[in-house]
Amino acid sequence: MKLLTFILALLLSAQSLEAPAEAYPSKPIRLVIPFAAGSATDAAGRILAQALSQRLGQSVVVDNRAGANGQIAAMLVAQSPADGYTLFMTTNSTHSANPHLYKSLPYDPVKDFEPIARVGTLAFMLVVNPELPVGTPQPIVARLAHETLASLAQSDVKDRLAAIGFEVEPLDTVAFGRYVREQLDTWGKLIRAAKIQPE
Numbered sequence: 001m002k003l004l005t006f007i008l009a010l011l012l013s014a015q016s017l018e019a020p021a022e023a024y025p026s027k028p029i030r031l032v033i034p035f036a037a038g039s040a041t042d043a044a045g046r047i048l049a050q051a052l053s054q055r056l057g058q059s060v061v062v063d064n065r066a067g068a069n070g071q072i073a074a075m076l077v078a079q080s081p082a083d084g085y086t087l088f089m090t091t092n093s094t095h096s097a098n099p100h101l102y103k104s105l106p107y108d109p110v111k112d113f114e115p116i117a118r119v120g121t122l123a124f125m126l127v128v129n130p131e132l133p134v135g136t137p138q139p140i141v142a143r144l145a146h147e148t149l150a151s152l153a154q155s156d157v158k159d160r161l162a163a164i165g166f167e168v169e170p171l172d173t174v175a176f177g178r179y180v181r182e183q184l185d186t187w188g189k190l191i192r193a194a195k196i197q198p199e
Helices: 040-056 068-078 092-101 138-153 155-163 173-193
Strands: 005-010 029-033 060-064 086-090 114-121 167-171
Touching: 029 040, 029 068, 040 060, 040 086, 040 114, 040 138, 040 155, 068 086, 068 092, 086 092, 092 173, 114 138, 114 173, 138 155, 138 167, 138 173, 155 167, 167 173
Parallel strands: 029 060, 029 086
Antiparallel strands: 005 086, 005 114, 114 167
């Protein structure tokens, strides 16, 4: 039974853009992972970071920010500049279960992030904040979505992910956004049915 679904998440915040979308990326990209090095999320994130680095022609640096069931990393990404240089490789913990397990969160899993692409199952997401005053730089979102899906189509990436028990099951931006909302609803129903009270 599949217990997780990997989601790569990208957040673009309200601060001014450092470079026009057509020049993206002009500096290294940070891939924030909400769990410790060596976790399944970390292993899949490092494989994807390497593939994206090659495809984008720019370094993608993994930044592990473990703690508080992913809330520390989610808050960091939600508050990052809206420039496409901070990505979030996460699981259904931060975006489906936490909203039903905690009375308050320092982020909203739907409003603070815009989905880019689902990576596969074992569990993670790619999101961007759609409500930012500056607006989401859609050319950057489109490029990241394209390169993520293209990276996941590479046989060497698929083989490396399969070796750690990961099933590549990508979804495009629209389907992935629908999936995020469905998972949020599903996890809410499961948590309420189990009579688990938010802390």
